[in-house]
Amino acid sequence: MTSDKNKLQLPTHLKVLSVLLLIIVIVFILILGKNLLIPLFLAGYISALLVPMGNWLERKKISRVLSAVISMLTAVLGILGLLTFIALQVASFSRDLGNVGERLNKYLEDLEVFLSDKLKIETGIGKGIDQDYLIGLLQDNSRSVADFIFGTLGSLTSFVLLIVFMFFFLLYRDHLTRFISHLFKDHDPEKVENEIKNLRKVIQKYIIGVMKVMAILAVLNTGILFGFGIKHAIFFGVLAGVLNIIPFLGPFLGAILPTIFAFLTKDSLWYPVGIVIAFQVIQLIESNFLTPKIVGSNVNLNAFVTFLGLMVGAAIWGIAGMIIIIPTLAVLRQIFELNEATLPFALLLGEERENQT
Template structure:
């Protein structure tokens, strides 16, 4: 007996999609302590998979290769965190006279307004130095706080570690599971598509890290050239924040600009920081990212911005970090079936779609 396809009215389909979106958002909110480490572990394990594959090609057992790859990743993460912690500690020890400098500027501003407009602003009273130092210390530790608070919100760092290990250990098993779900398709084709999706994630993450490293070096060199103290800290800070599209470069330029304003005798220094970082950002967005990250994401600006807002609202900083590779992965998945290619078109860049039409 042949099965008949059930055709639902359009309004019921729309209602079903809306209910599905609501259910997904609800699950994301309720299960954030499990889903965030699960997603991060998936991306990190995809990044470490080549190490494990190489070790297995040298006749290492799967368990041992997974442990070595995991330890390599953990040592790298801990090394980055240690470096950031040392830079933050060095920076916070050099904030003694920033309050006096700010109060001098406030007095000048108050005198100018009083002379020109005969208005008493009260700025000449200044700001308490301890409050200024506390504010700068809080903001200067934000990059470390982002990482540590993100890891701390993942139920535990151990949970993330366990997930990474199991993803590495059972990656072939999970691939076979997905192939069995799509049993109507050729299993080898399904496995090939899964391998391609892994490559998309790997290339995107590696590309992002390359851009971050280049920006950290360039930012540091520029700040050194301008004579800004703690150039390494500010350069690395701005490079790491570049992982957040749109907002990251802006946030990364704020702290060195304020520090230059408070520690230098001329306004040309903070102005130079702003101009330099703007030029670097133009080069990054128009040359570095397109050439290095390339076509591994292909998300249009609207979907990227909307994804960042949704990720931030639901999962905070961690959501802003994982949302872009997740959307890129979804876009690739949507291209696999005719029924979902419309969503891939919605997620994709307009120029790429026009090129397809021409061909």
């Protein structure tokens, strides 16, 4: 009893202030260590995904070092293959913008006639715009798609760090697990190790589920665009599937590029309208069937926390932050559920439970 009485009890306002200061310090560290922490986080999640492959190789009597190298190279080849495909598609897309200026000027002339005849408004937009400037602008924007993909890591140095971190995470995965279990001396080490393995499984199921959804969406989007006769259908379809990893914003960004391209390259407005409707239907299927069935409740974050996390992640780390923040919040929610003291934070991050009244 005396030990409880001798404990220092801070006033409520000082507790709130200390929490705010802690948040400020964490955000400052995240911003300052961006070039190191982004590949570290990404390597951690990719390594968690590669652990089953490493375990399988070791069961085949392959050493830990060699299994880590094989698993790491498999992931690197997959990443490089995706980036190479997107880069080639972007280059092809950029070269196919020659007639965009003429079509856009024609639309502007038609709009000028409509406004002048029907509404008696003179805007001057019928004069058109400089085509060379437009093509240059579109090419710059198309190159920004490549920047979007390659800019996730930030630099070649970050990519090299990603490879190195993946190797060491795979090599010392058991060692790190034992370290964390000994860090919590007040808990049963075996229980802590099981919880760490469960967290690893949460990450694995989430990433695998998201990749399955992305692949299905890429096929559906590509099929729809092929049906409409849109050039570069594979590029637009795969890009829309990849962008779906970003909640809320990803589906919009994935649909707007093929819609604009169809508007500027097709003779009828029914093509962009049809693409918008088709992508909306696909998005409804994804949100109401694919994601709940495939990804399931592995994340189970409420919409407000997800949206706020995306904004914070984008403000701190840009696109990489938007990708990393969702599985990070999911892991935090799982960790908060392990202790009664932090259970309210898990409830805050999770979905609202239906009233049982």
